Amino acid sequence: MAHDRYDHRAVLHIATPLILSNITVPLLGMVDTAVVGHLDSPHYIGAVAVGAIIFSFIYTGLNFLRMGTTGITAQTLGTRDNDELRTVLGQVLSVAFGMAAILLLLQVPIGVLALWLINPSADVAAQTEIYYSIRIWSAPAALANFALVGWFIGLHNARAPLFMMILVNIVNIGLDILFVVYLGMRADGVALASVLAEYSGFAVGLFLVARELRLRPGHWIRSRLTDKHRFKRLFAVNANLLIRTMSLMFAFGFLTAMSARQGDIILAANAILLNMQYFMASALDGFANAAEALVGRAIGAKHRDSIKRAIRLSMFWSVVIALMFVVAYAIGGAWIIKLLTDLEPIRAAAILFLPWIILSPIISTWSFLYDGVYVGATLAREMRNTMVFSTFLIFLPAYWLLQPLGNHGLWLSFLLFMAARGLTMWWLLPRKLPTLQLN
Numbered sequence: 001m002a003h004d005r006y007d008h009r010a011v012l013h014i015a016t017p018l019i020l021s022n023i024t025v026p027l028l029g030m031v032d033t034a035v036v037g038h039l040d041s042p043h044y045i046g047a048v049a050v051g052a053i054i055f056s057f058i059y060t061g062l063n064f065l066r067m068g069t070t071g072i073t074a075q076t077l078g079t080r081d082n083d084e085l086r087t088v089l090g091q092v093l094s095v096a097f098g099m100a101a102i103l104l105l106l107q108v109p110i111g112v113l114a115l116w117l118i119n120p121s122a123d124v125a126a127q128t129e130i131y132y133s134i135r136i137w138s139a140p141a142a143l144a145n146f147a148l149v150g151w152f153i154g155l156h157n158a159r160a161p162l163f164m165m166i167l168v169n170i171v172n173i174g175l176d177i178l179f180v181v182y183l184g185m186r187a188d189g190v191a192l193a194s195v196l197a198e199y200s201g202f203a204v205g206l207f208l209v210a211r212e213l214r215l216r217p218g219h220w221i222r223s224r225l226t227d228k229h230r231f232k233r234l235f236a237v238n239a240n241l242l243i244r245t246m247s248l249m250f251a252f253g254f255l256t257a258m259s260a261r262q263g264d265i266i267l268a269a270n271a272i273l274l275n276m277q278y279f280m281a282s283a284l285d286g287f288a289n290a291a292e293a294l295v296g297r298a299i300g301a302k303h304r305d306s307i308k309r310a311i312r313l314s315m316f317w318s319v320v321i322a323l324m325f326v327v328a329y330a331i332g333g334a335w336i337i338k339l340l341t342d343l344e345p346i347r348a349a350a351i352l353f354l355p356w357i358i359l360s361p362i363i364s365t366w367s368f369l370y371d372g373v374y375v376g377a378t379l380a381r382e383m384r385n386t387m388v389f390s391t392f393l394i395f396l397p398a399y400w401l402l403q404p405l406g407n408h409g410l411w412l413s414f415l416l417f418m419a420a421r422g423l424t425m426w427w428l429l430p431r432k433l434p435t436l437q438l439n
Contacts, residue, residue, distance in 0.1 A: 019286030047127030049271030064241030073154025078300020082218030240380035269349035288372030295376030366422025
């Protein structure tokens, strides 16, 4: 079978559509920023930035639904059990909807806590509250989409997530322009566009699931769907990934909070730079996703040599694309910033700190790659430990020591955090692979 190959073509077959689908997310963030960045106040950029980081924290914190699903699905694919593929999908969707219900029930205290932690100015906070109160209703679709995307990636089906994300972002961008530019809405228009787009993506995702299941004949077995041992495995993987991802989002939330404490101009400038970071990370995640699918399937099939080859191939392409981003940001970074806002103080601040984003791709790429390898191997506990170490023993102490450097110190501590993630996972992997039950 074509999917059993472990070569450059196999990596690119999975990674290319996923890169295209992944980068639509930060592209959308850039469109959101650009739409409000041409309004008459930096408060709107700040509000969308703060609102976006709140939902990045929530949704990325719950992105274990995607990551955990991918590893388990890929390993199940290696066993060629189509009934079990249905079980994985049914269980993770039930978890997704359950967590969405909890978010909706707790939306008020979550919003109050988030604004208290980030502590933006009063004008930014007022717009953020409006944004948050609308966008929170995207939770059921957003979390279900995580589950569907993870399942598709585990099946080596990279086109389905591409179709889903293209639709989400076309709808979102179109409604952004309609609501803000033509109907005169502000942060509320950006939020409403996001909600409607997520449900559009979920609708097309269900259609694609039905098509995928027709290609993989099998049965929905009720006893498996309710089997506590299968749920236990799902929760064991996902609980560790939750702690890992919450630590990651704490780092991003901390960066935004420290940005807000430096004033609305620095907050808006760092929001633009973070959009560039997210764009780069999303592209490189395509190769991490390829590593997830290939490593997971090799483990399910118990092929040790294929695991090592999948890692080497994914690493090669990750470094190539990272170097391309370094060059692209060095040449065109200032132009991107000017495209996103015409407020001169924000432009000047963002360009001043641009060199940190130019350096970021080659420093960050290792953490993205090893995330993919660890997800495919379902080494969730190890991912948790390396992330907690990098966040609380590297990032926070580094920022405390580098505070005299101001925003430069904030960005330097962030890059040290990204480097620590990659180095700790690189060090640990050779010690964990021999423990996997392989031939």
